[in-house]
Amino acid sequence: PRDERLLSSLYQASMAGADFVVLSGDIVETGYKDSFERVVNLLKQSRVPVFVGPGNHDIDPDGTGFSIYSSFFGPDYYTANIGPDILLVMGNSHQGELNATEIQWIERDLSQSVAKTKILCIHHPLYDHNEPANYYLDEDEALALIDICEENDVDMVLTGHLHNDRVDRVNGTLWVITTAIGAPISTIPSEPDHLAHGFRVIEFKDCQPFVWNWTTQKDWSQPWDGVALKRVPRFYRELDVGGFVELTNKMNFSLENQVLDVLVQPPSEGQEYLVSVGHSVAQASSSDAYRFRFEFDLPAGGSETLRVYPDNAQPPELVNVSYPEEVNVGEEYTISAEWSNPVSGVVEGYLNYSLGNGTSEYLEMTVCGDDTFCCTLEHDIPGEVEFQIIAKDYGANEAVSELYTLECRSVEPAASPQWPNLFQISLVVGGAVVVAAVTLYMVRIRRNTS
DSSP: OHHHHHHHHHHHHHHTTOSOEEEOSOOSSSOOHHHHHHHHHHHTTOSSOEEEOOOGGGSOTTSSOSHHHHHHHOOSSEEEEETTTEEEEEOOOTTTOOOHHHHHHHHHHHHHOOOSEEEEEOSSOSBOSSSTTSBSSOHHHHHHHHHHHHHTTOOEEEEOSSOOBEEEEETTEEEEEOOOSSSOSOOOTTSTTTTOEEEEEEEEETTEEEEEEEEEESOTTSOOOOOOBSOBOOOEEEOOTTOEEEEEOOSSSOEEEEEEEEEEOOOOTTOOEEESSSEEEEEEEOSSOEEEEEEEEEOTTOEEEEEEEETTOOOOEEEEEEOOSEEETTOOEEEEEEEEOTTTOOOEEEEEEEETTSOEEEEEOEEEETTEEEEEEOOSSOEEEEEEEEEEOTTOOEEEOOOEEEEEEOOOOOOOOOOOSOEEEEEEETTEEEEEEESSOOOOEEOOOO
16 A cells, blocks of 8 residues: 555656655665665656655664665765756754764755755654654754754755644744655544545745645545645643643744644533633544644743633632731731642632731732742731732632731830949959959959969
8 A cells, every 4th residue: 555655646746747756754664675675666657756865764774874775765865956946955864863964064055055946855853743842853953954944045844754744934944744655644533634645745936935735635546636734733632631731832933823632531511621722723522532622822932831621610729828827017928828729720829918007909929839829928017917819720710718817016126235334353463353444345364373
């Protein structure tokens, strides 16, 4: 079946009038000679030029290099000038890393080219589809490549490896992940693209890419009927209701319209799930699982906590309040409150307090522990202090505590120490005692005489 899909893809490329085809790695399952021989025989049937780059599956069986691959396809990284206007740089990201020599080579060939269209191809993508805000390449190398592509006006970077479909624009360059023709984009029966394979069709107009559709076909024996998709999510998380996922964007640019699927237990009758970040775009259920798909944005360096909760979640419950019963005027003290809400969480805490003279204030408390919020206060007048604590969950449900009181006392000024006006100093000199009058301190000196 894989051989048939490769031949079908090459045939479709020819029928579509493609100028060339790029294979971004993982040409074979394991890098044995007979596997490459079979693929080469298939590629020879293509009526369109094919440019091949290596992937991690193409490494020699002993894991030492790409000697067998290179015996069939030549260097494991190279540059191709396709006519006067297109530069294609085929890199080798090995096991998700580019060595310094290869990065320098990529930068040199891109900077020296006067081509109007510049394309870089490496097997491993910029970031991980399972962790959409984390780099997949080594972070330093990823940042270096982003800068190199921006400085040299690279139009797009073609990648593979993850069997996913995704296109992002990073500092003017399109970073493209495309799923495999040899492995499906999804093996989950409930997925609309279950067992679908595909490739991407890229069109240039005036030397600029203007179409980059991913095309799929489930039954390769039927006439071609492509479906254009922008992105198909492939990352899933299994959560208990009320569980959470920390989403962190470690990159130096914002991520927009990211898609995440969450698997939770089926809701009760008439119940729907909500998320604390972004918005829902699809919900689907089966007998033992409930899938919740949502979109979200993350700014550069930002982070969010995703929590899934039902639309009828109960508000938080107060577990413990800690505060002093008495404080002095001008003395700092802390009020802390611990809440419990395993389903919809506790996202905000507030303190509403008033003094005996009618002064009142509504303050936001800071997080000082798991579902615990604290607030530090100080008063400049004595009297009774009344306060209530408020908590809000991700569903904007609000809980208000009972009324608590403490006493703020005046501080009496400290009395001045009473010192005697006269101290005695005894000087024993030769048996005689001399009494002297001095102030503030007493000194006793003894001298022995023989």
